[in-house]
Amino acid sequence: MFAVYIIVFICWKSVSHAAPSACENLLHPLEQLDFHHLEGSWALVAGSVSDPAHLESLKSRDSSRIIFAGNNDTSKISFTRVFSSHDSCQYMHSNITLQGSGFTFEQLNVTVTALNTSCSDCVAMRFDKSKQVQRFYLFSRSREVGQTEMExxxxxxxxxxxxAPFVMDPSKELCPEKISGNPEDAFYSNTIIN
Incomplete structure (x- = not known):
């Protein structure tokens, strides 16, 4: 009888190691990030961070969006982050390089990996610095996602x-994609900030 228990245990261990864990499935990166899918504007739906101080910064924003724009070389992309906070807009521009399932910032030690998501008009992005998770964002073409996607x-x-993710208020207005003619309405920077 003891031999049967040993055989069952060995079989169970081999099966349990063969099947990927739930987290492995949830954190699986996209095979290839496609610029044509990314191109355009994405609204921030929710965000999660490693540092509680960054969470407070995220909560202070009324809305946020990212914009991907390209030129003839679709591996070199313009990446703009637009934040609305206290009736003003901030625009932060960087150049990025697409690489496999993500992209890197040309002048920063930040790597972004797009993870698989069941949401067809969403992109889930993991921002790592020195191989440590810093931020994780869910962006969508719309301002809200369904309960299944949020879970x-x-x-x-x-x-x-x-x-735990902070969910943005979809009723708050997004800043325009481009800076208006009035410089007092916006702040522009060439760097990435929290």
Missing amino acids: EFKAQAACLNIT
Whole structure:
């Protein structure tokens, strides 16, 4: 009888090691990030961070969006982050290089990996600095996602062992994609900030 238990245990161990864990499935990167899918504007739906101080910064924003724009070389992309906070808009521009399932910032030690998501008009992005998770964002072409997609994002954040996601208020207005003619309405920077 003892031999049967040993055989069952060995079989169970081999099967348990063969199947990927739930977190491995949730954190699986996209095979290839496609610029044509990324191109354009994406609204921030929710965000999760490793540092609680960054969470407070995220909560202070009324809305946020990212914009991908390209030129003839689709591996070199213009990446603009636009934040609305206290009735003003901030524009932060960087150049990025697409690489496999993500992209890198040309002048920063930040790597972004796009993870698989069940949301067809979403992109889940993991921002790492020195191979440590710093931020995890869910962007969408629309301002809201369904309950299933949000639960998936929450589970992904839990697998990354970072804060519970903060969900942006979809009723808050997004800043325009481009800076208006009035310089007092916007702040522009060539760097990435929290």
